[in-house]
């Protein structure tokens with residue numbers, strides 16, 4: 373693991389990963405009613421120091437790229453380059469708390485309405501700790517709390533989790549502020565959690581917008 377970890381989006385191709393951030397397979401752990409409980413880390417993978425993760429969804433060697441994207445993949449980046457805080461919708465909570473949400477970053481991981489509705493947990497002082505956890509779990513950083521004007525970012529490890537359930541492949545959850553660089557060499561805003569598309573169909577490339585959940 374090195375200090376120059378970064379992920380570079382390549383033109384109509386894979387994500388190139390540098391600096392050896394720990395790479396895991398993982399999934400959301402759910403309860404008997406199908407409600408999201410927590411992120412569960414599975415097998416750790418040990419690829420080469422520099423490696424390519426598939427983002428077109430067609431590789432036969434997932435999560436790694438096998439070159440299948442050359443058969444036709446339009447991976448044009450469409451995500452906004454401005455800051456999250458400026459474009460997020462704001463919902464007022466209790467005690468100086470705001471709930472920020474950018475719907476374009478929602479991957480559908482379901483923590484915001486699992487056992488508690490986040491709209492309710494931000495309304496009571498005694499459930500603020502639950503709201504903080506819901507935001508930290510929110511896969512792509514769609515939800516974030518702001519308290520007294522300051523964004524609350526939980527301390528998350530620098531790592532990559534390639535997510536999937538038995539029936540669906542999910543996005544690549546990147547935590548800990550690993551920088552994401554566009555194919556044009558410019559960096560996206562650094563955040564402590566982002567979710568990168570790996571089905572090749574997001575309408576907010578390179579970030580997941582939940583499109584993999586739709587047929």
Ligand code: SF4
Pocket residue numbers: 477478479480481482483484485506509510511512513514515
């Ligand atoms: S990604 Fe975030 S906003 Fe979307 S369902 Fe999951 S917790 Fe809710």
Ligand code: FES
Pocket residue numbers: 385386387425426427428429430431432436437438439440441442
């Ligand atoms: S990006 Fe190369 S096979 Fe998917």
